[in-house]
Amino acid sequence: MPNPRCFQSSVLSLSIPQTFKTPGRRCGLETTDSAEFKQRYGVMKIHHELNLELQPLQLRCSPRRISRLMKELDIHSVTVNKWKAASASKTKVEQRPNLLKQDFSTTGLNQKWTADMTYIQTKRNGWCYLSTIMDLHSRRIIGYSFSKKMDTDLVLKTLESAVKNRTITGDLIIHTDLGSQYTSDDYNQRLTELHIRHSYSRKGCPYDNAPMESFHASLKKECVYPVPVFEDYETAAAVLFEYVHAFYNRKRIHSSLGYQTPLQVEIATLTSQMAARFNAFQGSNKLLIAINDLFELWKVNAVLNVS
Template sequence: MLCRTLEVTRAAYYQFTSREPTANQTKQIQITQAIREVRKKKHHDAYGSPGMHRELLERGIQCCRNTVAKFMRKAGIKANRRSNFRISTSDSNHDQPIAANLLRQNFSTASINQVWLTDITYVPLAGGKFTYLCAFIDLHSRKVVGWKTSRNIDSELAVAALRQAVALRSPGAGLIVHSDRGCQYASEHFRNSLAQNGFIQSMRRRGNCYDNAPMESFFKSYKTEEANEKYETHEHATRDASNYIEQFYNSVRRHSSLNFQSPIDFERQLQTPILVGDS
């Protein structure tokens, strides 16, 4: 009936159905299948065509970024961009000292342990409660160098995360620590901790999130790729934050600002000695 309707012979129809796929069709099938496999991995569904392209290259699949974008569109695959409820965790209505903005949106650095960024975000829990996550990021490598969670959003949370970062990185005096104007960072407790280590404090302007854009970008990735649902308990939220930061963000997640390397791979490359005769 189909052949009669389309006015083709049965022989032509069977020849069509038994025809081998072309080279382009085979390539499209291969790339699309690889894209689906990458997306099945935890946290990888937020990758757009640039990150997906680098993942495929690492798997030995030679293709260009535009090809990946085209095949993703044909397959109806796009980066997951979940929306999240947002509350403010920054209370700048206080009478504590405010540090000058030393960065002024200049996020270029020459080495690690030159500038650290920090901020606090919330993680929703069941029953309308929250866990608060404070993190410190090295601006040069985008690596999370220290973090802590707490049921309370106070200076102790910020100081605890700072202590962890110092213990793991052992930075020298003169390190700039950049944050918002929140009371946690303006507190005497936090300022004394910076002074004891010889660190220099910097704060963004009031209400200008672009002054701490790389830090905001980390929290956006965290909320999109991990903390997109309410956790039952504080312990559950803390465990998943640890898994995300240590097992994915620092060691696996590709950053466009690092030439699509992970922070750990980027820092490892910085530490690789240049051999005589290398160009």
């Protein structure tokens, strides 16, 4: 009689390559194009996916076991860590209020946003610039803009795209670094008009904006570094748009979200809010709030259908 552990390892050895190429089969996310995930998942995410598939069989596997089997199968994530030299700037920067203070916790959507920019290299157009805004509750990228110029217009376009996708209510904070685009009068005037409070990272402290730094690291490792330099601005724009809107927001699971996707978290949050407010309905004001939540959920689904 074969050893049960050896038998399980044989089954896992057959399952790992399939999960590696096309995760999300259990959620109905599998597509005919398995290259969509581009083999981006590492040990921990494959471990999570496989354990969910093994639940009906009342079986489990450890990350260490998955790591060993992946090495035996010569399977590894395509993500690449790219070394980059860093030097401390001697430019004196005026410190501004840090309202967030590395407290990234939230109880709902549109409470805390974080924004930043990153550089994308192309052959024909040189350096281009990606500006994004993230909702810290769902880790979804809600504001997005890509440009050949790193100026205030770029971050303003990103802000407007985020505002267009959300209904701003309550005491919203947006956190950025001390870059000249974010400290500009035009940017802060627009935030004042929108009744959004501005929080800033301390100089030279990326941990103050850790979720956005993590997103940029994932984007670079999973989308930018594994391929040759983009040919031009248009090529980069198409690839980045696909990664952010089709993959990262909709299909990439996050350990910080309990291995859910940003879109799943947003839909669950809005559905829960609507149910709670309808149950507690005692007047027209609460009904209007519930209707507003329904509108938010409609916008999320509209983005899903367009993407």
